[in-house]
């Protein structure tokens with residue numbers, strides 16, 4: 018979470034609650050026997066560039082286009098919840114309210130409409146590029162650059178021209 022600036026004039030009150038007033042010992046029927054935290058294979062939070070795909074990417078096979086672009090740019094691949102639910106990408110790549118919050122230098126949203134639950138997880142990116150075939154997609158309102166078109170046509174062109182113009 019982003020650290021808020023302290024307000025010296027804010028006056029809070031401390032309310033002490035006794036847990037016994039709300040739950041009885043019978044409510045604690047689960048005991049933790051062991052904890053096992055699996056290490057994430059995806060380092061999405063620390064990536065300076067994220068290529069993120071939504072339901073508009075259309076299929077798991079089409080997501081390969083995003084990995085191709087990510088390879089060229091040295092980026093990670095993220096996803097919207099709709100893309101994760103459709104099986105296009107793994108859950109650990111989900112960005113948004115119920116996924117991870119990211120603040121990369123560059124966020125390229127491909128086929129993502131821009132619902133509030135997704136925006137919540139990426140709106141503080143330094144630069145946002147939206148690739149969408151709907152010029153009225155809500156994400157375009159927060160994007161710095163908008164490319165209107167199908168990702169199947171736009172991404173191969175981005176790869177081609179990036180390779181052509183970079184050493």
Ligand SMILES: Cc1cc2nc3c(=O)[nH]c(=O)nc-3n(C[C@H](O)[C@H](O)[C@H](O)COP(=O)(O)OP(=O)(O)OC[C@H]3O[C@@H](n4cnc5c(N)ncnc54)[C@H](O)[C@@H]3O)c2cc1C
Nearest residue numbers: 071072073097098099113114115116128130135150167168
């Ligand atoms: C409690 C709750 C929590 C949620 N948490 C999250 C969360 O953490 N993260 C999250 O992302 N969502 C979350 N959601 C879901 C969210 O509300 C949206 O449903 C979801 O973000 C939509 O994903 P999308 O933009 O990929 O899909 P859609 O809304 O279906 O948008 C697809 C977009 O792709 C475009 N498109 C279609 N075809 C192409 C093409 N060929 N080329 C280019 N563009 C194309 C369309 O114009 C459209 O803009 C949550 C919802 C709830 C209720």
